[in-house]
Amino acid sequence: MNFNLLKPIVELVRQFMEENNGNASYGNDLQGFTEWVNAFRQEDSVSEEPHWLGKEMGRSSDSVINTLLVRMGRYAKSYSRSAMAGSGFSSQDDFIYLISLRSVGAMSKMELIRHNVQEKPAGMLIINRLIHKGWAEQTVSEQDKRIRHIRITEKGLSVLDQHMDEIRKASRAVIGNLTHSEQMLLIALLSKLDYFHYSLYCMNLQAMDLLDAAYKKLN
Incomplete structure (x- = not known):
C-alpha cells in the first residue's frame, strides 16, 4: 500500500472536516467532499489577483x-x-x-x-x-x-x-456567463459569507426585540 499517497489524502479530509464543521456549506459525505475539493482546486487555480478600477490608486478589495x-x-x-x-x-x-x-x-x-x-x-x-x-x-x-x-x-x-x-x-x-464550476465556487463563497452574516443579523433582531419590549413596558 502506498502510504505516501494516503498521507496527503488524509490531511485533505482533515482540512475539509475542520472547515466544513464551522461553515456547513457542503454535506458531510463523499459528494460534499468532492464538491469542496473541486471548489478548492478552482480557487487555487486563480494564481494572480484580478484587476479592478482604482486598484492602482489604492482602492481596496473590500471596497470593490x-x-x-x-x-x-x-x-x-x-x-x-x-x-x-x-x-x-x-x-x-x-x-x-x-x-x-x-x-x-x-x-x-x-x-x-x-x-x-x-x-x-x-x-x-x-x-x-x-x-x-x-x-x-x-x-x-x-x-x-x-x-x-x-x-x-x-x-x-x-x-x-x-x-x-x-x-x-x-x-x-x-447567472450570466458563469460556467457550472464557477457557479459552484460562487455558491460556496456566498454561502460562507451568508453563514457569517446571518448569525449577526439574528443577534441584531433579538436585540431590537428586547429594546421594543423594554420600551413597551416603560410606556
Whole structure:
C-alpha cells in the first residue's frame, strides 16, 4: 500500500472536516467532499489577483467587493421587474416570500422575516400585503394556540405557478456567463459569507426585540 499517497489524502479530509464543521456549506459525505475539493482546486487555480478600477490608486478589495455586490443586487432587481410585469406582484419580495412559504412551509411572521433577512417593519408590510391579496393566510399553531403561522394559500400557489417560468428566467439572467464550476465556487463563497452574516443579523433582531419590549413596558 502506498502510504505516501494516503498521507496527503488524509490531511485533505482533515482540512475539509475542520472547515466544513464551522461553515456547513457542503454535506458531510463523499459528494460534499468532492464538491469542496473541486471548489478548492478552482480557487487555487486563480494564481494572480484580478484587476479592478482604482486598484492602482489604492482602492481596496473590500471596497470593490461591496460595490460589485450592490451592483449585482440592482441587476437582479431589474430582471425581477421584467418577471413581475402583469403579475400583480408589488415587488420581488412578494414572490420571494411566497417561494419561501412553498419550499419551507408555514412559519411564524418573525421566522419568515428572518428567513428572508429583512428588517421587521418591511417584512410585516410584505406579509400583510400577501394576506390582503389572499396569497397567504394566518393560522393558529396546533402545538401552541398563542403562536400564529403564515402559510401560502391555493391562490398564492396558483399565482406563483403562473409566473414561475418568468421568475426562473430572471434568475438565470443573473447567472450570466458563469460556467457550472464557477457557479459552484460562487455558491460556496456566498454561502460562507451568508453563514457569517446571518448569525449577526439574528443577534441584531433579538436585540431590537428586547429594546421594543423594554420600551413597551416603560410606556
